[in-house]
Amino acid sequence: MEFRSRASHVKLNGAVKAYGVGGGGSRVSMYLVAPDVDVSLEDFEQYALDRLRVLIAIEENRSRGKRAEEVDSAVSDLWKKHMRTVHSDAQQQKDVISHFVLRLVHCRTEELRRWFMEMETALFRFRFKAESPESQKAFIEDHKLPYKSISSGEFEAMKEKLAQVMRSSNQSASLIGETNFYKVPFEEVLDLVATRRVYVHQGHAFVPRDQLVTIVSNHFRSMLSQSLILTNRNWTAMFAAQEEDRLSPILEALSKRYLAPDYSKSVSGSSVALQDLDGLAMRSFPLCMRHLYLKLQEDHHLRHGGRQQLGLFLKGIGLKLEDALAFWRGAFAPRMPAEKFDKEYAYNVRHNYGKEGKRTDYTPYSCMYIIMSNPGVGDHHGCPFRHFSAENLHAALSGMRLEPKTIDEVMEKTRGRHYQLACAATFEGSHNCQCDGINHPNQYFSQSQNYLKEQAENASQMETDS
Amino acid sequence: MGADNADPMDEDRVEEVGAEASADSRVVYEDFSPDYLRIYYARLFPYAEIYKWLSYGHDGKHPGCDATIMSRREFSFTLEHDIYIRYLSFHDVAEMEATIKSKCPHKIDIGALYNVEPAKRSAYAGGSDRVFASVERELVFDIDMTDYDDIRTCCSGADICLKCWPLMNVAIKILDTVLREDFGFEHLLWVYSGRRGVHCWVCDTRARRLSNEARSAIARYLTLYKGNENTTKKVSLTGPSLHPALSRAYEICRGYFEEHILPNQGLLRSEEQFDKVLELVPDESAVRTQMRDRWKRASTSKDDVSAIRWKHLKQTLENKKLAPSVRRSVEEIVFSYTYPRLDIEVSKHMNHLLKAPFCIHPKTGRVCVPIDPLDCDNFDPTTVPTLGQLLYDLNNEGGKAGPEVKDLEKTSLNAAVRLFQTKFLDPLQRANKAEITCSYQQKLQQTSATNVLSW
Numbered sequence: 001m002e003f004r005s006r007a008s009h010v011k012l013n014g015a016v017k018a019y020g021v022g023g024g025g026s027r028v029s030m031y032l033v034a035p036d037v038d039v040s041l042e043d044f045e046q047y048a049l050d051r052l053r054v055l056i057a058i059e060e061n062r063s064r065g066k067r068a069e070e071v072d073s074a075v076s077d078l079w080k081k082h083m084r085t086v087h088s089d090a091q092q093q094k095d096v097i098s099h100f101v102l103r104l105v106h107c108r109t110e111e112l113r114r115w116f117m118e119m120e121t122a123l124f125r126f127r128f129k130a131e132s133p134e135s136q137k138a139f140i141e142d143h144k145l146p147y148k149s150i151s152s153g154e155f156e157a158m159k160e161k162l163a164q165v166m167r168s169s170n171q172s173a174s175l176i177g178e179t180n181f182y183k184v185p186f187e188e189v190l191d192l193v194a195t196r197r198v199y200v201h202q203g204h205a206f207v208p209r210d211q212l213v214t215i216v217s218n219h220f221r222s223m224l225s226q227s228l229i230l231t232n233r234n235w236t237a238m239f240a241a242q243e244e245d246r247l248s249p250i251l252e253a254l255s256k257r258y259l260a261p262d263y264s265k266s267v268s269g270s271s272v273a274l275q276d277l278d279g280l281a282m283r284s285f286p287l288c289m290r291h292l293y294l295k296l297q298e299d300h301h302l303r304h305g306g307r308q309q310l311g312l313f314l315k316g317i318g319l320k321l322e323d324a325l326a327f328w329r330g331a332f333a334p335r336m337p338a339e340k341f342d343k344e345y346a347y348n349v350r351h352n353y354g355k356e357g358k359r360t361d362y363t364p365y366s367c368m369y370i371i372m373s374n375p376g377v378g379d380h381h382g383c384p385f386r387h388f389s390a391e392n393l394h395a396a397l398s399g400m401r402l403e404p405k406t407i408d409e410v411m412e413k414t415r416g417r418h419y420q421l422a423c424a425a426t427f428e429g430s431h432n433c434q435c436d437g438i439n440h441p442n443q444y445f446s447q448s449q450n451y452l453k454e455q456a457e458n459a460s461q462m463e464t465d466s
Numbered sequence: 467m468g469a470d471n472a473d474p475m476d477e478d479r480v481e482e483v484g485a486e487a488s489a490d491s492r493v494v495y496e497d498f499s500p501d502y503l504r505i506y507y508a509r510l511f512p513y514a515e516i517y518k519w520l521s522y523g524h525d526g527k528h529p530g531c532d533a534t535i536m537s538r539r540e541f542s543f544t545l546e547h548d549i550y551i552r553y554l555s556f557h558d559v560a561e562m563e564a565t566i567k568s569k570c571p572h573k574i575d576i577g578a579l580y581n582v583e584p585a586k587r588s589a590y591a592g593g594s595d596r597v598f599a600s601v602e603r604e605l606v607f608d609i610d611m612t613d614y615d616d617i618r619t620c621c622s623g624a625d626i627c628l629k630c631w632p633l634m635n636v637a638i639k640i641l642d643t644v645l646r647e648d649f650g651f652e653h654l655l656w657v658y659s660g661r662r663g664v665h666c667w668v669c670d671t672r673a674r675r676l677s678n679e680a681r682s683a684i685a686r687y688l689t690l691y692k693g694n695e696n697t698t699k700k701v702s703l704t705g706p707s708l709h710p711a712l713s714r715a716y717e718i719c720r721g722y723f724e725e726h727i728l729p730n731q732g733l734l735r736s737e738e739q740f741d742k743v744l745e746l747v748p749d750e751s752a753v754r755t756q757m758r759d760r761w762k763r764a765s766t767s768k769d770d771v772s773a774i775r776w777k778h779l780k781q782t783l784e785n786k787k788l789a790p791s792v793r794r795s796v797e798e799i800v801f802s803y804t805y806p807r808l809d810i811e812v813s814k815h816m817n818h819l820l821k822a823p824f825c826i827h828p829k830t831g832r833v834c835v836p837i838d839p840l841d842c843d844n845f846d847p848t849t850v851p852t853l854g855q856l857l858y859d860l861n862n863e864g865g866k867a868g869p870e871v872k873d874l875e876k877t878s879l880n881a882a883v884r885l886f887q888t889k890f891l892d893p894l895q896r897a898n899k900a901e902i903t904c905s906y907q908q909k910l911q912q913t914s915a916t917n918v919l920s921w
Contacts, residue, residue, distance in 0.1 A: 161710045164713070167705060169705055170705050186680075186683075190679055190680055190683035193683045193684070194686035195686070196709045199710060200648040200711070202648075203650030203672065204650075304811075376613070376691075377615070378613075
């Protein structure tokens with residue numbers, strides 16, 4: 001990266017050395033080369049903010065469990081709204097510049113990188129899909145991606161299986177035609193394999209052309225993943241010190257502005273005491289944690305997934321390591337002697353607090369992570385709105401003593417697969433106040449605590465008044 | 467057992483039951499004792515075969531061999547009183563043999579192949595540019611009978627019997643077919659875990675080099691059963707037809723369901739039982755109530771009542787007037803009761819440890835013997851030799867046989883080691899040899915090509 005001495009301008013080129021040739025005529029970019037242009041600091045920040053709005057909206061849409069088509073149309077609107085410029089070539093420039101600025105913003109930690117990669121890939125996916133077949137084909141040729149159509153002999157041999165896959169995954173069978181399938185090593189299309197949307201035979205996946213977007217976006221993702229690591233290395237090695245007063249604060253601010261707060265450290269030194277947990281669980285835990293907490297007391301045991309989900313949450317609300325050990329030991333005690341606990345489970349608790357193994361301070365799970373988890377037999381973790389059957393969810397909600405009206409509302413949202421909205425409605429029902437949306441169990445907790453504190457202050461105020 | 471996923475409690479929950487049931491009839495020989503184990507390691511454990519396997523052909527003299535392959539492999543031991551030792555590694559078969567004999571581990575786990583010797587990993591921790599990381603690992607699967615507790619009526623927890631064991635055979639058949647036909651893998655090792663399940667080790671080079679993401683994807687491709695304690699319906703099929711892999715699996719499942727699981731578990735025998743099955747039929751249809759009334763009226767205690775009632779249910783659900791989702795429930799029921807349930811965490815990560823074949827399960831004393839997937843129906847876990855059995859063989863058969871007969875050949879373990887050798891190791895070694903030669907020649911060609919250019 002070159003940063004001109006002129007305080008008001010930034011030259012982006014060089015930060016991310018060329019990793020290949022640039023894209024051809026297609027409007028979608030792989031962002032292989034940073035643009036060789038001067039950008040005013042003002043644009044630098046403004047472009048990045050505009051793109052960030054789009055990325056954040058994508059995340060919100062996805063976490064509400066909206067269907068692919070709904071997300072697509074939302075992204076389309078957002079892109080038009082935030083990224084449009086007066087001249088069309090300026091728009092391309094804005095696209096590229098904003099991408100590279102946000103790369104700088106999000107290259108510095110694993111968490112930021114992962115978030116940026118997810119959202120940019122989703123955006124790329126959407127934009128590639130919107131291109132015409134010709135332009136998609138041109139894109140693949142321009143980038144020399146090694147995907148070939150299957151031969152007519154191969155096609156004849158597996159025609160029926162291909163049709164069966166299309167039907168089984170509700171894809172249009174009209175695509176069945178010999179030039180319409182690409183043969184790729186299955187490792188290239190893992191998500192299509194995992195969801196059984198392709199025919200897999202002898203280590204190859206046979207990908208219908210309209211799924212080509214998956215392969216290309218996987219390629220995009222891995223390219224971006226490598227680039228982010230390089231960008232991070234270059235930035236720390238060469239520019240961080242020099243840009244300490246100018247760009248760093250901008251980047252820092254951008255990386256925080258819209259992201260959910262960091263729950264890896266307990267909220268500003270607040271801590272909870274062991275003896276208060278029971279009460280807190282009933283008043284301020286979101287349903288997922290409340291369920292785990294109750295199950296733990298009932299069974300005196302939780303399986304690994306449950307221990308992780310609850311354990312990290314408790315750490316996030318400020319349960320100290322010593323108290324956490326005491327808590328789990330006590331909970332297991334009726335079925336397990338303390339020595340056995342210390343031998344087999346204490347390690348894991350300390351591990352979560354960064355005192356063992358890799359010594360990473362583990363972050364409490366977000367709603368996104370919990371919703372995507374895959375609880376199995378004997379497991380109680382996961383998101384109740386996502387993973388419970390309707391009857392069990394109903395029972396669990398009744399257990400929170402919610403009004404029937406609220407329960408109906410929650411069930412309705414759950415049916416629409418709006419899991420986080422359902423959780424927010426649960427919050428409103430049990431707190432009698434507005435909720436700004438839930439995207440982290442620890443956020444649910446702190447919102448609840450803030451509300452209760454306010455209530456208590458109001459009450460004592462009234463007492464003094466009277 | 468990886469530290470991250472260890473869940474010893476699940477194992478203990480069922481311990482007491484397991485211990486009772488496995489009290490063998492043998493008077494003199496216990497199933498398991500640390501003293502026997504010492505003799506087992508001294509005279510019977512197939513060191514050479516295990517070593518051959520994990521060297522993947524690199525223990526030879528070919529110039530393309532990488533002699534460090536074995537020394538970069540992690541082993542971990544569980545000693546008496548549950549003391550774990552992780553990150554062990556051995557330079558050669560002699561060192562492996564000597565260490566196992568001296569430590570006499572109750573359990574040996576095999577981990578990943580790392581970029582450097584696991585024993586020297588601390589040199590790479592912190593600060594240095596090189597990090598200690600896994601580079602290769604067999605793709606492994608673990609299927610555990612406890613995951614089927616909601617459908618078993620014969621036993622629960624760690625107990626198994628011949629009534630529920632067919633569940634493992636379905637799992638073996640289905641996984642074996644998918645891994646060979648769909649993913650093109652050839653070198654699969656199936657092993658009885660010694661107690662209540664089976665393990666599969668996929669040893670092809672391509673499989674060993676899969677990323678964690680690819681491992682997850684394969685595991686998800688294989689997973690149909692998605693439920694936890696809070697859902698009733700664990701298998702939901704979508705789309706107007708089944709994916710080819712599932713329709714192939716269905717044929718296997720249906721056979722086992724109708725022949726073994728349905729009659730053995732008496733799935734439709736009592737009201738309590740058939741209610742559980744009927745719950746899987748969508749309740750908006752009248753079928754549920756209709757069947758329930760019919761079966762309650764004609765209560766019968768005949769042995770084949772489950773088979774007869776299953777026929778009723780199938781015929782009723784064949785009705786073309788019913789919604790497709792209702793008719794679909796025949797398949798969903800069959801899958802719910804027979805489709806393999808994987809412990810997916812084991813397969814997802816390269817670093818996960820898995821018990822080595824030919825270990826002795828300390829709770830049952832049984833050897834973790836290989837299973838021939840083509841002949842799994844004839845595998846009987848209750849006749850797998852125990853440590854006590856092997857000692858008995860050594861002392862009795864061994865007394866009769868002359869000194870020229872090897873110890874192993876005197877025991878019932880011999881057949882298991884031969885199976886490992888002929889069905890798994892021999893073909894694997896042929897492939898290893900071809901691969902090493904081939905990649906060596908490629909390398910030579912590349913070097914000669916650069917030579918020409920720089921000339």
